[in-house]
Amino acid sequence: MNELVQRFLRYVAFNTQSNPANSSCPSSEGQMTFAQFLKQELVELGLSDVSLDSNGYLMARLPSNVEYEVPAIGFIAHMDTAPDASGENVTPQIVEDYQGGDIALGKGDQVLSPIQYPDLHKLHGHNLITTDGTTLLGADNKAGIAEIISAMAELIAHPEIPHGEICIGFTPDEEIGRGANLFNVEKFGAQWAYTIDGGPVGELEYENFNATSADVICHGVNVHPGTAKGKMVNSMNIAAQFQMMMPSDETPECTEGYQGFYHLKSASMSVARSELGYIIRDFDREGQQTRKQFMTDKVAELNSKLKQGRVELKLTDSYFNMKEQVEPYPHIIELAKQAMIACDVEPQIKPIRGGTDGARLSFMGLPCPNIFTGGYNFHGIHEFISIEGMEQAVKVIVTLAEKTALNYQ
Numbered sequence: 001m002n003e004l005v006q007r008f009l010r011y012v013a014f015n016t017q018s019n020p021a022n023s024s025c026p027s028s029e030g031q032m033t034f035a036q037f038l039k040q041e042l043v044e045l046g047l048s049d050v051s052l053d054s055n056g057y058l059m060a061r062l063p064s065n066v067e068y069e070v071p072a073i074g075f076i077a078h079m080d081t082a083p084d085a086s087g088e089n090v091t092p093q094i095v096e097d098y099q100g101g102d103i104a105l106g107k108g109d110q111v112l113s114p115i116q117y118p119d120l121h122k123l124h125g126h127n128l129i130t131t132d133g134t135t136l137l138g139a140d141n142k143a144g145i146a147e148i149i150s151a152m153a154e155l156i157a158h159p160e161i162p163h164g165e166i167c168i169g170f171t172p173d174e175e176i177g178r179g180a181n182l183f184n185v186e187k188f189g190a191q192w193a194y195t196i197d198g199g200p201v202g203e204l205e206y207e208n209f210n211a212t213s214a215d216v217i218c219h220g221v222n223v224h225p226g227t228a229k230g231k232m233v234n235s236m237n238i239a240a241q242f243q244m245m246m247p248s249d250e251t252p253e254c255t256e257g258y259q260g261f262y263h264l265k266s267a268s269m270s271v272a273r274s275e276l277g278y279i280i281r282d283f284d285r286e287g288q289q290t291r292k293q294f295m296t297d298k299v300a301e302l303n304s305k306l307k308q309g310r311v312e313l314k315l316t317d318s319y320f321n322m323k324e325q326v327e328p329y330p331h332i333i334e335l336a337k338q339a340m341i342a343c344d345v346e347p348q349i350k351p352i353r354g355g356t357d358g359a360r361l362s363f364m365g366l367p368c369p370n371i372f373t374g375g376y377n378f379h380g381i382h383e384f385i386s387i388e389g390m391e392q393a394v395k396v397i398v399t400l401a402e403k404t405a406l407n408y409q
């Protein structure tokens with residue numbers, strides 16, 4: 001079995017599920033255990049400046065092997081797995097030379113079916129790694145870690161491949177939205193970086209949503225229902241009216257591609273007080289502003305119909321589209337595209353209908369698009385990865401390092 005696969009299998013054996021209920025960083029002990037293990041591997045591989053801080057951020061460097069100035073570039077992956085499915089006792093199974101049809105997962109009745117996941121049709125002849133149906137696999141993002149480390153090993157074994165300084169960073173708690181929080185961009189030292197955290201081969205992403213949360217708070221008046229006439233104000237009715245004022249076709253279930261939406265994702269209700277939790281998403285900064293204004297106007301409209309102050313709106317921006325930070329430096333995307341093409345991988349540029357740590361890092365001064373890992377169906381028991389896809393990711397990382405050096409020759 002090749003070194004890349006062995007690495008990956010070693011890593012998924014660690015339970016690194018992050019825990020949103022724990023406010024410390026890292027949010028689970030398993031992540032620190034894994035980080036210490038990886039630190040040892042990086043040292044043994046011969047990387048420089050290997051450091052693990054008390055929050056679980058692991059960084060290292062591969063020094064430049066050329067005489068001329070090349071900007072330092074970085075590769076980043078996250079060590080935690082999603083809280084959505086168990087990451088304990090992951091028992092991967094390898095399906096050699098997949099020829100189509102259902103794949104039984106372990107001894108249970110779970111199957112991985114091309115009817116449910118048509119991407120499998122494109123993977124005939126591939127060697128796949130799946131779960132045993134009881135846990136997630138953890139390819140998100142341990143495949144990224146294995147691919148980055150294998151690429152560094154490749155560069156070390158082949159000193160004839162020119163490259164500038166390469167910075168690598170493994171972060172905790174990405175799945176609970178905190179991966180960028182304590183990332184020290186200055187210490188990392190790269191001028192730009194790539195997260196290796198995408199899905200199918202070819203994925204290259206540098207556009208993500210602008211994200212705002214919008215809490216609508218409706219104030220009512222509670223009175224015993226027997227004597228409520230003319231006195232009770234039921235805040236749940238106000239909340240219902242507000243929701244009816246929202247555009248019914250601009251929701252997650254009615255939109256795709258570059259379309260934005262309003263999403264009512266939670267509600268807590270009683271007669272006296274009701275709170276609606278919305279998220280607003282739009283790729284365009286102005287479009288996002290228009291959406292925020294739309295909600296503000298609807299609140300004002302409702303307040304002028306009712307008593308002023310019955311409805312309140314709290315808007316909080318959470319992250320922005322990294323495109324703003326990446327587009328001024330077109331070579332960041334251009335080099336990634338060239339590297340893929342040189343590896344016979346067709347770049348698939350598509351917008352991320354969500355956010356990434358890379359988006360946050362981009363606004364912290366480290367432009368950071370996202371590249372594929374070769375994995376599918378992240379965050380659940382149907383997660384799997386193609387070994388050939390992983391190998392292509394390693395090649396792309398190596399070639400990207402090389403192309404960057406040649407570009408500045």
Ligand SMILES: [Zn+2]
Nearest residue numbers: 078140141197
């Ligand atoms: Zn991920």
